[in-house]
Amino acid sequence: MKVSFWLLDIDSHKPGPRPQVRLWGIDEGGRRVLLIDKNFLPRFYVVPKNNNFLSALMDKCSRIEGVAEVKPVRRRFLGRELMCVEVLVKDPSNMDRLAKKISNLEIVMGCYGYDVRYTMQYLILKNLPPCKFIEVEASPTSRPEGAQIDLAYEIVGEFKPSVIEEPPELRTLSFYCVIPGEKGSPDPKSSPVVMISVITPDDEIICLEAGDGDSDLLKDFCDVIRSSNPDVIFGYGTNKRDWIYLVERAKINGIKLPVGRTGLFPHTSAYGHVSVTGRANLDLLDFVEDIQEIKLKTLQNAADYLGVMSENEGPEILEYDLYDYWSRKREILRDYAQHNVMRVKGLGEEFLDFGIQLSQVVGLPLDHVAAAAVGFRVEWFLIKEAVRRGELVPPRKEAFAGSYVGGIVLKPEPGVHEDIAVLDFASMYPNIMMLNNISPDTYIPPDEPDPPQGCYVAPGVGHRFRKEPPGLYREILSELIRARREVKEKLKSLQEDSPYYRVLQARQRALKVIANATYGYTGWAGARWYLKPVAEATAAWGRHYLRSIITMAEEAGFRVIYGDTDSIFIRYREGVDDLLNRIEKKLSLDIKLEKIYQRIIFTEAKKKYAGVLEDGTIDLVGLECVRGDWPDVARKAQREIVRIVLTTREIREARQRAKAFIRKYVEDVRNLKVPLKDFTIWKEITKKEYKARTPHLKVTEDLRRMGWKIKPGDKVGYVVVKGSGKLYERSVPFFKACPEDIDIDYYIDKMIFPAVMRILKLIGVEESELKGGGLEEFL
DNA sequence: GCGTGGGGGATACCG
């Protein structure tokens, strides 16, 4: 019979001699289904050194223990057609070993595809898109014992895309764990999980609490999951923390944690994500990591930024105080956990559409794609598309990462400017790559002659790329851009509040993310398709095109005030449209009038400016006020100064207002009339070992002595207090600082003044003018 | 012994 199902998760299983692939999904009737394929073997490809060795190679491979079958197949490698041997392997866990063994044979040039996971081989070779409906011929079979599904099938036929477009209704469960440590970070050996608040798929809020220990709590949590049988599990920070801790606690308690649809432990899988069989376990922190505007990635900040819930709603509890709340203020802690699980659910709803679209585009299962870094998302998209075109997948190898020259950044003309237009190339790097057919499979090494079809030569660096046939990057980038254009076209005909609009919006974002990251991918030394000349040539063309438009603008009588990589800033006047047209015609690259600043200010520094658009929107770029490693006292002051300078018509008046504001603000700071939080400086710990001594490292040492586990990736918050000696000797963890101890002079002289003066000196204000109004005037 | 200036480490930004 035909079964249509929406593919949610995939795993493999080996109950007997033959491995099985299992597809977990939801059918068109909303039933949870499991489809088992017992007839797919993992495989890899062996390229002989010479075509004459093909049959000898087949013979050798077929005699190796563990090989099920060999056949000759035609493939391509970096654009070159070749014959190779497809080796089917009996046991997925033997792939690596067999490939190594065969690689060592005298007549073998190389092995390919052995480092692509069994389940991913299945998805790719069968052309299965995750998070979509698929149709397949299957026959009903008995449900595996304990499996939380309605129906099970054995796959007997081929797949084809389903006509069903509408996604099924997913049952989502959100959870939030409270894990206090009595002394510093909680240790699973001694500290139990004390609370788990859950929102079930039926929107019931449950707060589970530890009693004597957390044994019952963990069991209850599993019961909630099993009885509500969700498809998707939302959490925040769960891949690196909560699940790991829960598993540890379960082991210590000697109980099972049967949260998967087969009743298994959750386990850590690809990209450090935690996999829950048959469901999609999504850690929403993975999505929040990609939002640069959120500086401190707490659940509360993320929910606030995305409009899910204000950071002020519900109680605020520092991690450092959790144990105290659990011991003495449990009612508040309950409230806290409940608000947080609501935040988790809100974030989940915010990201689910995007996650689903990303999964469809990239081809990785939902839970994998969420946790995968940008480079891997690009890479899986490439792998899928390459295999579709008969290309072999290069193995990952350690490459020497020689550096190369990137984009051009112009020195800005410091000061206040009016009516400034920004012209920029639309998707410059992807377009450069398509236009010049830059790709690993079109690259012509220096020792090869020019091909008959001709080649494109990168300006300055001299790398050559075949004009024909189209390379992998040209093909996939044009496909991404074509698909995105189509989606954007469809969006125009839809109501903004329709659910389909949200889906398409998410889709176009997913397509854009992959296209924009492709250039960066080509320069990543760890990439399977890494080839330095590809990245180097792309950047070289970028510099060439930017120089071209600078020249054209200047020849048309425009002064270029600033420019960075793919943009130039010029005075907006008659003739801009004409300039745009001529650029487009000459370079065959899309260039756009991106925006017009009513007023814009540039400091002496590159990559830092602020401007106001006609509609009053203020753009803040690169300045201290957008940096998460500056304290809020300085960021807020600079932001307000920028606002005054940009929106006050008369500069003379702006000067007065700015001075008045700073005098008042500094006075407030001196009197501690600003939130104490605003003095905290947050910095990330980026590595294990350091050479330098700095405030944030000293504070990290303090925290570690107190029992807190600080790992690379964590942020530490510190405050500078009064006293003598180096700055790092006067820095303390933010929650340890008393208001009286704060070194206010440090904040004023070293943070607030420098930040605001960088703006104010542009309108002729001297630092000495700011100091009045307080003590001096009084004296 | 003390102030200074520049190099380098560290971080987070821009496109």
Added chain:
DNA sequence: ACCGGTATCCCCCACGCG
């Protein structure tokens, strides 16, 4: 665990001076 280009802070040490 995506690229190169850039600003900025702070620490540290060599250096010159007396």
